Amino acid sequence: MDKEPRLEKIYNKIIAPMLFKEMGYKSIMQVPAIEKIVVSMGVGEALSDKKLLDAVANELSVITGQKAVKTKAKKSIANFKLxxxxxxxxxxxxxxxxxxxxxxxxxxxxLPxxxxxxxxxTSGFDGHxxxxxxxxxxxxxxxxxxDKIEKICGLNINIVTSAIIDDGARLLLIKFGVPFKK
Known part of the structure; x- marks a missing residue:
């Protein structure tokens, strides 16, 4: 097996026990954890340029270290020729x-x-x-x-946690070192 990532070690040895004490949970299973991270890029210009979507998929694969999946439109929108x-x-x-x-x-x-x-x-929390x-x-x-990028695109990063409320997730991310605005 590969060696354990640095943040995972920090979570298991420092952050989880600290959150357990601070939040006063009855079971260690109640401590919030990060379940998954979804990284996505929307490329509206891909309707006219198919090569652009392939280039963006390759860039996202390089950034994340995992092959990117192309997503399809769920419904037609005439104004956008979609x-x-x-x-x-x-x-x-x-x-x-x-x-x-x-x-x-x-x-x-x-981020730096x-x-x-x-x-x-901090407005990025969804209430769950x-x-x-x-x-x-x-x-x-x-x-x-x-030199190799075709177009500068934005990324959406969704961090899904096991926290039930935003305060638990916010505290978890602060402990991980996410630099929130003061």
Whole structure:
């Protein structure tokens, strides 16, 4: 088996016991944990340029370390010249070791590279313990080569936790080191 990711070790040895004591849970199974991270990119221009979608899928695969899946439109929208079934985006669902490694790179490498970064907005919580974050450029990740990108696209990053309420998820992400705005 591969060696355990750094953030997973920190969670198991430090964060989980700390949250167990701070929140006053009765069972260690109540402690919030990150279940999965979904990274997606919407590429509306892919309707006219099919090669762009392939390029974006390759970039997302390089960023996450896992093959990206193309997503299709669920319904037709005439104003956007969109038909049901057209491929208009790509996504990756990360779990386990890849999830922790991606989160580590996002927090410690990519977010500090954002221009004029002042912290992550706390408005991304959905009320059920999940957090959504939007990144405007994929070039903040060091794996991306500036010369080879076809178009600068934004990323949607959804962190799904086992927390029932937002306060538990917020505390978990703060312990992981997510730099929230003060």
């Amino acid at each position: 038909r049901k079934g057209n491929e208009i985006g790509v996504m990756v669902t990360l779990r386990g070791a890849r999830m922790y490694e991606f989160l580590d790179r996002l927090i410690n490498v990519a 590279r954002v221009k004029d970064f002042r912290g992550v907005k 313990g999940n957090f959504s974050l939007g990144v405007t450029e994929q070039i903040i990740f060091p794996e991306i080569d500036f």
